[in-house]
Amino acid sequence: MKPRLVPPIVIGLVVAVLHLLDGFDGLEHRLTDLRFQLTPSHASGEVVVIDIDPRSLDELNVWPWPRSYHATLLENLLAAGARRVAFDIDFSSRSVAHEDDDELARAIRAARGRVVLPIYQQWKSTNAGELTLMAVEPIAEFASHAVLASINVRPDTDGAVRRYRSRELFGDRSVPSLAGLLAATGRRDNDTFEIDFGISAETLTRLSYIDVLTGHFDPALLANRSVIVGSAAIELGDQITVPLAPVMPGPHVQALAAESLIQNRALRRAPSWFTAAWVMLLAGFLGGTLPRLTWRWALLAGVSSVAALFGGATLIQRVLPFIVDLAPMLIVTGGVFSWSLVAVIDQQTMSMKRNQLDLRRTETLMRHVVENSFDAIVTLGDDGRIETFNRAAERLFDRPADEVAGQSVRSIVELDGPETRLARAAGAPVEAVGRRRGASFPIEMVVTAIDTADEPRLVLFMRDITERKAHEQELEHLAHHDTLTDLPNRLLLLNRISGLAAGQSAAVLLLDLDRFKEINDALGHPTGDRLLKQVASRLQLPLERGDTIARLGGDEFAILLPGASDERARRIASLLIDTLRSPFRMDGLTLQVDTSIGIALWPEHGPDSESLLQRADVAMYVAKRKRQGTSVYSPEQDYNSVRQLVLLGDLRDAIQDDRLHLAYQPQILAEDGKLLGVEALLRWRHPDHGMIPPDEFIQLAEHSGLIRPLTLWVVETALRQAAVWRREGLSICMSVNLSARNLLEEDLPRNLARLLDRHEMPPDQLTLEITESVLMDEPERALAVVTQLDQLGTRISIDDFGTGYSSLGYLMRLPAEEIKIDRSFVMQMDRDSGSATIVRSIIELAHNLNLKVVAEGVETIDAWSTLRSLGCDIGQGYYFNRPLPADELTRWMAGGACPAGEAKAAAQRLAPQVALTV
Secondary structure, X not given: OOHHHHHHHHHHHHHHXXXXXXOOHHHHHHHHHHHHHHOOEOOOOOEEEEEEOHHHHHHHOOOOOOHHHHHHHHHHHHHOOOOEEEEEOOOOOOOOOHHHHHHHHHHHHHHOOOEEEEEEEEEEEOOOOOEEEEEEOXXXXXXXXXXXXXXXXXXXXXXXXXXXXXXXXXXXXXEEEHHHHHHOOOOOOOOEEEOOOOEOHHHOEEEEHHHHHHOOOOHHHOOOOEEEEEEOOHHHOOEEEEOOEEEEEHHHHHHHHHHHHHOOOOEXXXXXXXXXXXXXHHHHHHHHHHHHOOHHHHHHHHHHHHHHHHHXXXXXXXXXXXXXXXXXXXXXXXXXXXXXXXXXXXXXXXXXXXXHHHHHHHHHHHHHHHHOOOOEEEXXXXXXXXXXXXXXXXXXXXXXXXXXXXXXXXHOEOOOOOHHHHHHHEOOOEEEEEEEOOEEEEEEEEEEEEEOOOOEEEEEEEEEOHHHHHHHHHHHHHHHEOOOOOOEOHHHHHHHHHOOOOOOOEEEEEEEEEOHHHHHHHHOHHHHHHHHHHHHHHHOOOOOOOOEEEEEEOOEEEEEEEOOOHHHHHHHHHHHHHHHHOOEEEOOEEEOOEEEEEEEEEOOOOOOHHHHHHHHHHHHHHHHHHOOOEEEOOHHHOOOOHHHHXXXXXXXXXXXXXXXXXXXXXXXXXXXXXXXEEEEEEEOEEOOOXXXXXXXXXXXXXXXXXXXXXXXXXXXXXXXXXXXXXXXOOOOEEEEEEOOOHHHOOOHHHHHHHHHHHOXXXXXXXXXXXXXXXXXXXXXXXXXXXXXXXXXXOEEEEEEEOOOOOOHHHHHHOXXXXXXXXXXXXXXXXXXXXXHHHHHHHHHHHHHOOOEEEEOOOOOHHHHHHHHHHOOOEEOOOOOOOXXXXXXXXXXXXXXXXXXXXOOOOOOOOOOEEEEEO
16 A cells, blocks of 8 residues: 555544444434435325314314314315325323214224324333333224324434334334325335435425315315324424424324335435445545645545535435435545645645735735725724725715825714724625715715734725615515505505504405406406506595505405594495496596495404405405495304304204205296296204304305205205105196306216106206306306206206396307396386386396296285286296295195285196295
């Protein structure tokens, strides 16, 4: 061996021994974690985490939760298609409410082996005061129908969890780990691997417990997925120290371990002997190479070696499930480089002498650079007086150097304290105010302290930042204002709501323009933008000083009224609606804009700015849906409120337990006063709250996804009753009012055909009523679905006609047989000439299109006479009869009862129609 190779070989040998003794574990962990950070990846989505998060704890407002919640959650997950559901929750003891345990046990049993429950080991003290390791597992009622999986994790010496076992031994029993079970690895050994923390926990599919419990989630996220349910709330304590983050919820660690197995990223570390051999080879190679190079080339070679080692280890770790121990290789590289650097120090000493001459030349050069610099450069003595003043400083402060020499720095810069405090600002740029003759201006200043041979000096580098400050102010304005209308934006509005004083009342009005999209689509976005500017200008007219109007985006505006009461908020909302009621004129066109306004009051409707805006948004959509212009927030209208969550669960049970019922109201032919049909009305009598208005629970069903089973229940019930009537000699047709959500169901025609076949109902005796506004939400898609329903052989009826905005062209394309005039027009005919005109126009339009006309809300003989004179075909309302149960309606039809003897029993000859309001 060559003598010059002895030192690097010794360095390599020492490093290799220390590595074999685990001397570099701490540094190795940090390097591995850095490679995780540099090569992030996404979760596969095969594992979904259901977080018991702070929002769930707050909204359910009890802890520990009744196990019936877990049973409901499990049923929702399995109904959504979850492949397997794992609970990272301690079920080792029975709860106080045994019926809750029984409910969860039934749910686990019904899952048929698709539920995974945790088993883990923990230290417990014996009666003798000794600590022993004991297995904690679920109670027998749960474990007997579930699969048990270990959730044990063991930290490294630094307290962080990195390694994970595929299986665990509990006595003589081998139990698969939770991650191994969900990943379906099939491993039977106690294999240990390292979790790939490069898989970002942020990319895990996560749902809030409360959302899944209440059905507010997308079932597609869970279809054929493995699910882990566990605590994510810090206050519940299930937090584990991990790399790249202070702590991580235990379920998230289990999910990352499962993802590591699923993605073939279960990492293995290189054997210690393998790394030691590479350390020795690297020491020999560098020891024979670096001393031959100059220090610059040696530095480049050393840095390149470090970069190559790190890059190679990173690439291997990213491509293969393999971790290279990099710390000893980097340390031996640095050690050999340091040794080689010492070897050339002697040569560099000679170079330093030559550099002294270069320094003198550099000093002359620097004086020239300073004098001709574009930045103002000023030097100060230790007393804060000006010593030098370059040409740029003369131009900046409009003063010659000889005039300011010896003066205090205060003559050119405003200071808050003594001149000696400038030294504390050394290093970072600071902003200050400069002084020139008769004016002040903003400057940026960098202070540098220099120790010279005789005394310290301060060097001030300064430049005028007037233009930059103006640009920053402009950017600040743009960050808080809408670029189109120059109104405050959402960020500024939220800041002002947050700045409301404690105890101060306020109101937030959320305003949305109706049918603005139609204007944009028809006239183009430039016209829409000009309209928004005019709307923004008008909205400011009723407001007072101190009120804030902001544009949140699109056609949505918000108004903050500090100190406003409910009365003032309603008054301002009415003024805003009146202000926008006048037509807008542009490009020779006259545009009419309607609006809907939601009102939320602070602090009673929301404790913070975001929740206040959200609840104003809820109220606004209520106003839009009911077409009443203005609505104040009410928890009953909020589908996220506690009452609505309770009603949602009760409605689901009512559908399953058949606790809903239908009532029927007659329909009368105008031509001869004979009975034509009946309308079936859905009713729900809640055991605690009494009769629930249909508008409330139908909208709740639409928002929660229950509208599908609810509609099928009603159709099934109505067709079953029709079959009963048919056996009694009465031929009954069915007319069903579909929800907007029903029109999005691809299997709707197939389900209706199945129900018709089951109850032997001819398709042409089933009429499907579709609200006009539903058709206009997604007209093309609605037309396609309605066409399929028509091809099935069913009849189509357009309900509540006159309250929507459908075009004649679109109406002519629909395969409809009849139009139902909304009751609001019928009931106002005798006192409102405009309503009478609308009714007449609808009847004429329908007859011209060969459509029948049904008038709802007939309550007086005068209204019925007027409708008959206008040519209306069918009437319905309290004038004829109130809604009746099926048995009472049967007796009514048999008796031929109708007002003034007009209607006679004709059910055997004419097919009564049953309309379902949902």
